[in-house]
Amino acid sequence: NGKSADIAITVRGSDVYWAVCACMTTATFVFLGLGIMKPRQHRVFHYITAAITMVAAIAYFSMASNLGWTPIDVEFQRSDPKVRGINREIFYVRYIDWFITTPLLLMDLLLTAGMPWPTILFVILVDEVMIVTGLVGALVRSSYKWGYFTFGCVALLYIVYVLVWEARRHANALGNDVGRVFLLCGSLTTLLWVLYPIAWGVCEGGNVIAPDSEVAFYSVLDLMAKPVFGALLIWGHRDIDPARLGL
């Protein structure tokens, strides 16, 4: 209908959002189920990872129900206003999800690498800067949004540096098995996380692709970054005693 087109509301997106919500919910129960089969001292990664997919399930429930978004004026009217609109729906609920879950994903990785807590704390704070600048940038209409985006990208560069350099070496020093699970999950994370600012740039940032395509882009990233990542991490830890990581 005309109203939806005016605000560039997604027309096919919600089915995909429901499907992702179902995947996140299933993953949560699987991770928790695997956890309770283990002694309490061996559950830390199950709990962290289940919390990640649990929060994502609720975020996707919101987006599938067409909630958690606000229309933002876009700077230039694109050629086909039916597709791109003069406003764009910005799902701020994504950032609430990311604000909770990206620190937990980093904890999964940095605890695996046995990093000292001051490093973990600082990386998480930088991560929160990254998410908040992304949110503010998404809500700003003028080209200042790219200033926020730049701050966020610098924050991401620091996180990537810690993951690919410091934490990787730390993990290797803890043994081959720890090094291997860190290499797998750390590489997956690095690869996926650098794709997020690209998605942001063509969706919230530049309004280049339609909200229906945004659904696909972010959904694939989120499924890889949460349930797939989580399954690989938990699988990788199956023979590693958390006591070896200082947990």
Ligand code: RET
């Ligand atoms: C933003 C925009 C500002 C610049 C940068 C960003 C990076 C976001 C990232 C998000 C990761 C989300 C994950 C979600 C899991 O489901 C905020 C898009 C650098 C890296 C892993």
